[in-house]
């Protein structure tokens with residue numbers, strides 16, 4: 001069927017389907033062209049006469065029709081009543097149209113039923129047979145009751161014309177209904193492929209060229225995939241594996257390969273598993289290639305390794321710190337005694353003592369950081385007013401910020417008290433602010449913001465306009481003793497302590513950074529729950545897996 005006409009007010013998929021008036025007009029055109037339209041499409045005495053006749057005999061017509069049709073179409077007795085009443089309604093609508101051709105409800109209903117309604121449930125011939133029968137019954141009644149009436153030939157001719165028109169419409173409605181069904185199925189298939197939670201490519205079996213890609217593939221890999229050999233989407237070193245995968249799929253119908261990568265213009269490699277299947281229908285041979293994104297799994301694995309590593313180092317650190325703390329205290333005391341014992345020390349001795357003392361304090365600071373880092377989750381959790389703590393810390397660090405040319409801005413939202421260790425949280429702020437200042441050797445801006453977020457959490461973000469962190473280093477900054485600072489300037493424990501405090505509180509920490517632009521640390525902490533502190537000794541009380549971040 002050729003389709004034409006376009007009513008922009010209709011929904012997209014209907015745009016190619018003709019409207020009902022267009023339909024009617026077209027069929028009128030065929031009838032006119034074939035010389036089958038003897039009676040004009042407007043009210044007339046003849047039309048009125050035929051309509052009155054049919055209306056008067058409508059019940060009888062349907063009764064005779066039902067008996068024949070029940071047998072012919074093998075309709076069970078239970079359904080015949082319903083069918084008769086439907087036919088009665090249909091007859092009324094047809095009669096209304098015969099009486100006044102402007103009245104087109106009969107076609108509106110037929111068209112609707114051809115789209116998934118009762119007409120579409122059976123072969124078209126079955127429906128047409130029942131229509132032919134109606135025409136025959138009405139013709140018989142006319143012949144019998146109006147025998148000798150001079151209007152009879154004209155009435156029969158009008159009946160035929162109306163009947164032909166009806167048959168032509170029904171034929172088109174059938175095809176249109178079926179086409180629409182197919183179009184709906186195709187669209188539903190296309191949408192399900194597009195919204196599948198995996199990148200999918202359709203690849204020509206003979207040469208491995210991509211000819212179709214779903215939306216996920218276009219979004220996650222590249223927008224122009226069509227026409228490219230599928231192996232070209234992988235790094236050089238993996239292309240052989242992909243060719244093998246395609247060959248195996250052609251041979252065995254199915255193949256999978258794990259731990260591969262997709263190259264994405266301007267973005268990092270995407271770790272993936274690949275599954276391919278051979279689809280054969282008719283003379284078509286297609287390979288469907290599906291990619292399962294492994295990045296989230298990799299991230300989780302990374303987090304798991306990270307937190308296991310942290311726990312192991314934490315235990316080790318705690319052990320060492322405890323062992324060293326006492327000797328350190330003894331040495332410090334000894335140094336103090338020495339200072340007091342030596343009368344009039346020479347400048348050299350005095351300087352040595354000073355250096356020894358300074359280094360002792362540094363060693364002690366490292367030890368207390370190590371202990372803070374390795375504190376287990378049983379550390380006392382308190383209700384901490386985050387905003388007040390930030391303000392106090394900033395006041396304390398004011399001079400330090402000023403000396404380094406750093407302007408601090410705060411945007412403290414209405415956050416309730418958080419469940420976290422207060423001393424630990426102070427360390428968190430001190431470490432993050434110190435890092436930020438150290439990242440801005442030429443001065444810059446420090447922004448501290450707090451806000452309440454859903455699920456009873458508070459968010460704290462600390463942003464600087466410093467040197468930033470290169471992406472390849474981001475995964476290591478929370479490692480104990482990882483530092484990029486000159487020896488003696490940093491021990492690399494600051495962020496490990498931050499991580500450990502936040503994790504113990506059941507919170508999360510994330511970092512975003514753009515080299516040369518700055519870094520933002522975002523911490524989320526649980527809002528204080530009355531009674532929580534009583535449970536603080538129960539590790540389960542803080543079993544928040546999100547706390548494994550990063």
Ligand SMILES: Nc1ncnc2c1ncn2[C@@H]1O[C@H](COP(=O)(O)OP(=O)(O)OP(=O)(O)O)[C@@H](O)[C@H]1O
Nearest residue numbers: 435436439468477483484490491492493494495519
């Ligand atoms: N705001 C930041 N901007 C840029 N780099 C940062 C920032 N914060 C941390 N880093 C990087 O992460 C590394 C580790 O930080 P961390 O605080 O753990 O140790 P540190 O500052 O080097 O030493 P410490 O804090 O023990 O004195 C730093 O050496 C630095 O390279």
Ligand SMILES: [Mg+2]
Nearest residue numbers: 431435494495
């Ligand atoms: Mg630091």
